[in-house]
Amino acid sequence: MSLSAPPRLLEVKDLSVHFKVYSGVLKVLDGVTFSVDAGEKVGLVGETGCGKTTTMKAILRILPIPPAVVPRGEILFQGEDLLRMRPDQMRQVRGPGISMVFQDPTASLNPVFTIGEQLGPVIRYSAPENRGLSRRQIRQKALIPLQDVALADPERLLDAYPIQLSGGMRQRVCIGMALATNPELLIADEPGTSLDVTIQDQVIRLLGELVERKRTSVILITHSLGVVREMTDRVYVMYAGNMVEVAPTRRLFANPLHPYTRGLMEAVPKLTGGGMAMGIPGRLPSYQHPPSGCRFHTRCPHVMPVCRREKPPFFQAEAGHQAACFLYSPEAERHRNEAQA
Template identity: 65%
Template sequence: MSGHPLLEIKDLYVQFNVYGGALKVLDGVNIEVHPGEKVGLVGETGAGKTTTMKAVLHVLPEPAAQITGGEILFDGQDILKMVPSQLKQIRGKGIAMIFQDPTLALNPVFTVGEQMSAVVQYSMEAGRNLTKREVRERSITTLKEVSLADPERLLGNYPIQLSGGMRQRICIAMALAARPKLLIADEPGTSLDVTIQDQVLRLLDELVEKRNTAIILITHSLGVVRERTDRVYVMYAGNIVENAPTTQLYSRSFHPYTQGLMAAVPKLTGGGVSDGIPGRMPAYLNPPQGCRFSPRCPRVMEICRGEKPMLREASPGHQVACFLYPRGNELEINTKWNVSSGG
C-alpha cells in the first residue's frame, strides 16, 4: 500500500497493574492500516487483540491499565498525546469500535433510544446542536441502515427486551452513526448462533464496502478473515508475530505459530483434526524471556530463549518475527504440527 497510513500503531506497550506486580500484556505491537483497507487481527483468546484496540481509542480502564510505551498515530497525530477535546473529534467520527459482546456493550438501564441519541448528538460536526426531532430521525435512519425492522418501537426498548442479533445490529448502527473512517470490529457475532453471525458479518461487509470504510476485524477464526480482508496480522501473547497480505499468508506462512493455527483449522477434505498447538499461552505476570512463543515452539533454538525476535521482512510485504528467518527473502520452513488422523 502506498500513501500515508490512516492508523499506525508503533511499538505499543501496555501493562495492567495488579496486586503482586504488573501484567505486561502488550509487548511492542506494530500495526498499520491504510484508508479503505480491510485488516484482520488474528490470535487466541487473551493474545491482547482487544487490549490493543481499546488502547487505540484510549478507553483502557485506567489507572489499572497503563500505556508504557509507543505511539498510536491517526492521520499522523498521536492519539496518546491528545487532550480530551481532540480525542472527542477522533472517537466515533474518526475511529469507531464494535465491542465483542453486544450484551455487555449496551448499557442495561437506558433505552436504545437514549443510548442512540447520545451517540447521534455528538456524531455531528462541532458547533451545531441537533433538535430532539432531528436526533430521533437520525436514530431511526441509522437503525434502518442495519436492516432493523420497526426502529420507532426499538427506540423505546431496553436491551434485555431484544434478541442477541438485534443488540449486535444496534451496536453496529451506533458505531457507524458518525461515518467513521476506521471501524474496529471485535469478534462481531461470536456470541450469536452461526446463522445470525453470518448475517451480521455480511451486513458489516456491505456497509463497509458501500462507504469505503477501513476496518480492523478481530477474530480467532482464520476462515472469517480469509474471505474479507486484504491483510492479516497474527498476534501471540502481546506480540505481532507475522503479517502479510491475506492470500500470501494462506499460501505461505512463515511463523511456526501461524502454521500451527493453519493446521488447527478443520478441513473438509480428508486429513483429520489437529490436536491444536500443545501448551498454553504464557502468564503475563512473568512472561518468558526472549520470544514469548518459545516454550510452545517445536523449532525453538537457543537464541529464542534469550533474545526477542523483531518483525522483519521475509518476503516483500510479508513480515515475520522469528529467528528461523534471519535474512530477507527466505524459504518457508515448514513446522510439522501433529495432525491426528480419523477425527
C-alpha cells in the same frame, strides 16, 4: 523519505501496555507495531487472551488507568499521536475518527436505557452540526443507522429496551451505533461470536457490505480464519502481546511462515481428510513473568538458542510478508548450527 507513499490512516509503533495488579506488573502488550491504510480492511487473529482487545482499547484510550499504564509507544492516527492528545481532543477522535463494535452486544448496550436514548447522544456528538438539533431531529436521524443494519420497524425500536431485542438484533444495533458516527476506522471485535452460527454469518456479511458502501477502513478481530479470508485485505497474527506475522490475506493462507501461524492454521478442523485437528501444545505464557526472548519459544517446535536470548524483530520474507521469527533471519543458518553445536 517518500512523499508519494499512500497515507497511513493508523500507525501503531512499539506500543506497550502494562497492568499494575496486586501481585505485580502484567506486561501484556510488548512493543506492538502495526498499521492500517485508508480504505484497507485488516484482520487481526490470535488466541483468546493474546492482547487483541487490549490493543484496540489502548488505541481508543478507554483502558482503565489505573491499573493500566502505557509505558511507551506511539499511536499515530492521521499523523497525530493519540497518546499525546488532551482528553477533549481524544473525545473528538472517538466516534467520527475511530469507533468500535465490542464482542458481546448484550453487554455493550446499557440495560436501563432505550435504544433511542443510547443512539441519540452518539448522533448528537458525532458531528458539530448535530449539536444544536432538537430531540425530534435527532430521533429522525437515529432511524437511519437502524435502517442501515436492516432492522425492521426502526421507529418502534428506538423506544425498545435491549432486553426486548434478540441477540442478533442487539448486534445489529451495536454495528449501527458504531457506524452512525461515520468513522474513518471501524474496529470490530469478534462481532457475532456470542450468536449462533447462521446469525453470526448474516451479521458479518452485513458488516462487510456496510463498510464497503461507506468506504470505512476496518480492523476486524476474529477467531474465525474463514471470516478473515473472506473479508480482509491483510492479516496480522498476534501472540502473547506481540505481532508475530503480517501478510496480504491470500499470501498468509498460501504460505504461513511463523510457527505459531502454522499451528493456528492446523488447529482448524478440516471437512476433508478426517482425523483430529492439530492444536498447539502448551498454553499462553504468564504475562507477569513472560518468557525471555521470543515469547513463543516455550511452545515452538523449531526453537533455537537465540530465541531464548533475543526478541525477534520482523524479518521480510517477501513483499509485504513479514514474520517475527529467527527462522527467517538472514542468519538463520548460523542460528540453527548453534543449536546443533
